[in-house]
Amino acid sequence: MSEHQAKKRFGQNFLHDPQVIERIIRSINPQPEDVLVEIGPGLGALTAPLLAKTGGLQVVEIDRDVIPRLREACAHSDKLHILQADALRVDYAQFAQPGKRLRLVGNLPYNISTPLLFHLLEQSAVIHDMHFMxxxxxxxxxxxxxxxxxxxxxxxxxxxxxxxxxxxxxxxxAFKPAPKVDSAIVRLIPRAPDFEIADQRQFDRVITQAFSQRRKTLANALRGVADADTIRAAGIDPGIRAERLHARDFARLAALLPSAGH
Incomplete structure (x- = not known):
């Protein structure tokens, strides 16, 4: 097969450095009994070594043109299950097995990384951990x-x-084509916070608003959402900036506000 040309619209940068691949696999430490899902496998740089260490692998790939190459990279293994779909629209609960939560892996397209993280965290009940580039x-x-x-x-x-x-x-x-920025591997393990969030939607609304104009004081940034007295009632100085607050502080403030509705 001729060399696959990376597609800009899918944010493709294919991993090819064997040492980096080995280090990622070591960090994930896949076990034969794991329920592994790889997002955006591309040409299979991580897929083949993951497959070698597990009993089966589900992958989600949007680009139908790479799928034949992916199958070839994995020696047409019947342990490889490919869903051709947009990762942002997938219901990941479909991959979970009784008593086993998912381990997600992926070299994520940078143009969708943040919305994809939130999409996955909404489904955190079925996720054990995530390792992403x-x-x-x-x-x-x-x-x-x-x-x-x-x-x-x-x-x-x-x-x-x-x-x-x-x-x-x-x-x-470590990539072809080489991106213009450095990358990093991150591990996320879903868990409940050690403080109460009364209304998740309201909490998210407050932090979005608070950081929308990060040079402003909280009282100014949250105008129309929370007044200075409400901010003080949460035990927070309305004259400081959002960047000084912990997540638990935002949760305390959000709990004093009317429900954000659904």
């Missing part, structure tokens, strides 16, 4: 703590939903 800058935002430059809406939203660990950086040379 993402743009390094996004991973830095995911793990950032209050007061750090990268801290923002994504940091808070994830802190309320899962444990997030930055595993290691991957340089552009």
């Amino acid at each position: 993402l743009q390094k800058e996004v991973v830095e935002r995911m793990v950032a703590l209050p007061g750090e430059d990268a801290y923002g809406r994504l940091s808070v939203a994830l802190a309320a939903r899962c444990e997030v660990a930055y595993l290691f950086k991957v340089g552009p040379g």
Whole structure:
């Protein structure tokens, strides 16, 4: 087969560095009994070694043109199950097995990484863990703590939903074509927060609004959502910026506001 040309519209950058691939596989540590789902397998750089270590592998791939190459890379194994679909629209519960939650893996297209993370976290009841390759800058935002430059809406939203660990950086040379940015491997383990979120929709609305104009004080950023007295009632100084607050602070404030509705 001739070389597959990466498609910009699918955000394709194919992993090819054997050392990076081996390090990712070691980080995932797949076991034969795991229910593994790979998102965006592309040409199978991770698919083949994952398949070698497990009893079966489900993959979700949007680009029908890579599927013959993917099958070839996996020696046409009958343990490989391919769903040709948009990862953003898939119901991942269909892959779960009785008593076994999913382990998700993927070199995610950077142009859909954040909406895809939220789509997956909405289905966290069926997910054990996730190991993803993402743009390094996004991973830095995911793990950032209050007061750090990268801290923002994504940091808070994830802190309320899962444990997030930055595993290691991957340089552009590990891909074809080489992206213009560094990448990183991140591990996410869904879990309930150690504080109460009375209304998830309201919590998300508050953090979105609070960080929409991050240089403003909370009182100004949340105008129309929460007034200064309500912010004080939550034990928060209305004169500080959103980047100083922990997820639990936002949850306390959101609990004082009327329901966001559905």
